[in-house]
Amino acid sequence: xxxxxxxxxxxxxxxxxxxxxxxxxxxxxxxxxxxxxxxxxxxxxxxxxxxxxxxxxxxxxxxxxxxxxxxxxxxxxxxxxxxxxxxxxxxxxxxxxxxxxxxxxxxxxxxxxxxxxxxxxxxxxxxxxxxxxxxxxxxxxxxxxxxxxxxxxxxxxxxxxxxxxxxxxxxxxxxxxxxxxxxxxxxxxxxxxxxxxxxxxxxxxxxxxxxxxxxxxxxxxxxxxxxxxxxxxxxxxxxxxxxxxxxxxxxxxxxxxxxxxxxxxxxxxxxxxxxxxxxxxxxxxxxxxxxxxxxxxxxxxxxxxxxxxxxxxxxxxxxxxxxxxxxxxxxxxxxxxxxxx
Amino acid sequence: xxxxxxxxxxxxxxxxxxxxxxxxxxxxxxxxxxxxxxxxxxxxxxxxxxxxxxxxxxxxxxxxxxxxxxxxxxxxxxxxxxxxxxxxxxxxxxxxxxxxxxxxxxxxxxxxxxxxxxxxxxxxxxxxxxxxxxxxxxxxxxxxxxxxxxxxxxxxxxxxxxxxxxxxxxxxxxxxxxxxxxxxxxxxxxxxxxxxxxxxxxxxxxxxxxxxxxxxxxxxxxxxxxxxxxxxxxxxxxxxxxxxxxxxxxxxxxxxxxxxxxxxxxxxxxxxxxxxxxxxxxxxxxxxxxxxxxxxxxxxxxxxxxxxxxxxxxxxxxxxxxxxxxxxxxxxxxxxxxxxx
DNA sequence: TCGATTCCTCGAATCGGTTCGACTGAACGT
DNA sequence: ACGTTCAGTCGAACCGATTCGAGGAATCGA
Numbered sequence: 244x245x246x247x248x249x250x251x252x253x254x255x256x257x258x259x260x261x262x263x264x265x266x267x268x269x270x271x272x273x274x275x276x277x278x279x280x281x282x283x284x285x286x287x288x289x290x291x292x293x294x295x296x297x298x299x300x301x302x303x304x305x306x307x308x309x310x311x312x313x314x315x316x317x318x319x320x321x322x323x324x325x326x327x328x329x330x331x332x333x334x335x336x337x338x339x340x341x342x343x344x345x346x347x348x349x350x351x352x353x354x355x356x357x358x359x360x361x362x363x364x365x366x367x368x369x370x371x372x373x374x375x376x377x378x379x380x381x382x383x384x385x386x387x388x389x390x391x392x393x394x395x396x397x398x399x400x401x402x403x404x405x406x407x408x409x410x411x412x413x414x415x416x417x418x419x420x421x422x423x424x425x426x427x428x429x430x431x432x433x434x435x436x437x438x439x440x441x442x443x444x445x446x447x448x449x450x451x452x453x454x455x456x457x458x459x460x461x462x463x464x465x466x467x468x469x470x471x472x473x474x475x476x477x478x479x480x481x482x483x484x485x486x487x488x489x490x491x492x493x494x495x496x497x498x499x500x501x502x503x504x505x506x507x508x509x510x511x512x513x514x515x516x517x518x519x520x521x522x523x524x525x526x527x528x529x530x531x532x533x534x535x536x537x538x539x540x541x542x543x544x545x546x547x548x549x550x551x552x553x554x555x556x557x558x559x560x561x562x563x564x565x566x567x568x569x570x571x572x573x574x575x576x577x578x579x580x581x582x583x584x
Numbered sequence: 585x586x587x588x589x590x591x592x593x594x595x596x597x598x599x600x601x602x603x604x605x606x607x608x609x610x611x612x613x614x615x616x617x618x619x620x621x622x623x624x625x626x627x628x629x630x631x632x633x634x635x636x637x638x639x640x641x642x643x644x645x646x647x648x649x650x651x652x653x654x655x656x657x658x659x660x661x662x663x664x665x666x667x668x669x670x671x672x673x674x675x676x677x678x679x680x681x682x683x684x685x686x687x688x689x690x691x692x693x694x695x696x697x698x699x700x701x702x703x704x705x706x707x708x709x710x711x712x713x714x715x716x717x718x719x720x721x722x723x724x725x726x727x728x729x730x731x732x733x734x735x736x737x738x739x740x741x742x743x744x745x746x747x748x749x750x751x752x753x754x755x756x757x758x759x760x761x762x763x764x765x766x767x768x769x770x771x772x773x774x775x776x777x778x779x780x781x782x783x784x785x786x787x788x789x790x791x792x793x794x795x796x797x798x799x800x801x802x803x804x805x806x807x808x809x810x811x812x813x814x815x816x817x818x819x820x821x822x823x824x825x826x827x828x829x830x831x832x833x834x835x836x837x838x839x840x841x842x843x844x845x846x847x848x849x850x851x852x853x854x855x856x857x858x859x860x861x862x863x864x865x866x867x868x869x870x871x872x873x874x875x876x877x878x879x880x881x882x883x884x885x886x887x888x889x890x891x892x893x894x895x896x897x898x899x900x901x902x903x904x905x906x907x908x909x910x911x912x913x914x915x916x917x918x919x920x921x922x923x924x925x
Numbered sequence: 926t927c928g929a930t931t932c933c934t935c936g937a938a939t940c941g942g943t944t945c946g947a948c949t950g951a952a953c954g955t
Numbered sequence: 956a957c958g959t960t961c962a963g964t965c966g967a968a969c970c971g972a973t974t975c976g977a978g979g980a981a982t983c984g985a
Contacts, residue, residue: 245940245941245942246941246942246943247941247942255964255965256964256965256966257941257942257943257965257966258943258944258945258964258965258966258967259963259964259965261942261943261944262943262944262963262964265943267943267944268944268962268963268964269961269962269963270962270963270964271962271963271964274963274964286696286720288692288693288696288697288698289697289941289942289943290637290697290698290940290941290942291633291693291697291698291699291942292632292633292634292636292637292642292698292699292940292941292942293633293637293940293941293942293943293970294941294942294943295633295942295970296631296633296634296637296940296941296942296943296969296970296971296972297941297942297943297944297969297970298942298943298970299970301633303679306680314661314665314862315661315665320655320656320661324655324656327680327682328682331682331689331690334689334693336679336680336681336690336693336694336699337679337680338644338677338678338679338680339647339668339677339678339679339680340677340678341668341669341672348672348675349672349677351629352629352632352675352677353677355627355629356629356630356631356632357629357631357632357633357971358632358633358677379627465866466866466868467866495866495868499868521655525806525807525808525836527807527836527840586970586971586972587971587972587973588971588972596934596935597934597935597936598935598936598971598972598973599934599935599936599937599973599974599975600933600934600935602972602973602974603933603934603973603974606973608973608974609933609934609974610931610932610933611933611934612932612933612934615933615934630971630972630973631970631971631972632972633970633971633972634940634970634971634972634973635971635972635973636940636972637939637940637941637942637970637971637972637973638939638940638971638972638973638974639940639972639973640940698941
């Protein structure tokens, strides 16, 4: 059923039906009611493709996520959920595009097929082809995360550098002198993953500032890896009394390694880091951490994108979020491991 | 840049460009090359809306997920990931629609705006309005899960009834006589959530068959709830020696409650259930469970949907999956709790 | 040499909306 | 009584692709 059918049955022209629906020109009240009755009866909805074709916009935004094959972290999931939510509130649909892996055709379709009015890009690398591709296309886009040239685009991001520095200072305040940074996977770090890179900066900076001893290791995003990573760490650095991490998926494994080593948390050993609040709260014991407010960040990304769509030539904007550390149950005063039996 | 621009620059008509791209009519090799050169130079891609309008199909499928506000379980995430993956392989785009909560406008847009060629529906209730809505619309759709009238639609599903019966029999074989079923949240069960309902059937059936004593409880989908649920359970039923569950999110909390009660797993108490393999493996200790192969299920749903789109009048098809139990480390011979100090 | 066939290309119609210019009455002011 | 204004409506053009019927040129067989 198309608009012509509605027009015929209401005894008006197609344009009148269109105006009755959009309200862009006055339509007699009685006519409007007649048209509405026909529409309700037939359950008519304007064809999205036809409308998009004429209007030149699709009322749809693209959400580019990491390849589906690799499991999303809780923080990433939080982003997706909040973007979906915010978009729904703004009556925008979401076209999902896994990018990165093999099927970049999906990304290419989203970018150049005029399928979307704008794009939200997740999991951005310091050097990211997709950003260049999007800039060339002229499509408005907003990053959750940003590249090394941060001015070249609009983004929202978590201030991993500040957050990690806060974690380190928090540990230093508790008397810890030897601490380790457990980063994300070596592949990610090598690929120039921004959060990993900035966490390193924050870590080394704060370690130097407080004259501590710091160790840095990479760790794959799962519990197994977390466990073996911490086991190696404990063996190689007996003087270690605390860990700061941005690898939430590995934390349960880290707990297990500590338990296995008969180190109680936070009595003998402290753990802190950057994680989704929900996740940190539900760990056992609950993780003292800088809480990532994924909900807010995703919603702000959508806001910025909507603005950017309505005014593509406005200067790019940035939003860097650094929430305070929520004290929970995994950090305490330093107690030298050497002093233990 | 549109097809007319390409035509002009190649010195041919628009239709020739179209045929060169689609190959639906012969085009001279030299002409084709010239057109291709122009296309490559300008980076032209046909406008998706225009194509959809003319062809009457969008090369997009809708994926209806539970409202984003509520966290998705690992199994659900597995479905989403595998659907996204399978769709990308088939060169289909995915339109994401959270449904259920407040914003059903999103669902309505997907169903009746001709935005998609078909829909995959997740988290189906025994009585589900959305199924009726989709049937009325005539849009091809496939459910992951199904309603009480299972013939009315095409679906793939996990055979929770069989799986739960297997769990119970497995426990019975190990000598357990008193076991509990920890279901999903009371709200879900009350709303007629199929998996919960069928798990109940399988549980009561197998309990009766093996002449066991069974208790059933509901439990919200998080660790906290799992913990308090099991604490209550242990207090109220001292004879209990095993739990079977379909609530994966609650399992870590259940472990904690058992640990707190000084019950070792699997020495003093057995736990088993239905869960995503990834999840079961990464728990500590790894959960003996019937593994849900979310990857396969999502991919099959996409296959079925593609078939249904190409032949909407074919009879509906069903796919019920019941993988065997993977023995891990959480079930062992029954040891009466009464016999403990 | 002439019609038939084949190969390649073109113009026009079409999909289902939106929007612009123009037309018709009725109401209005002077 | 006569322009003006304005509400309400219509027809036609347009968005960017696909596809059908048709036509021109080259090739072929008789």
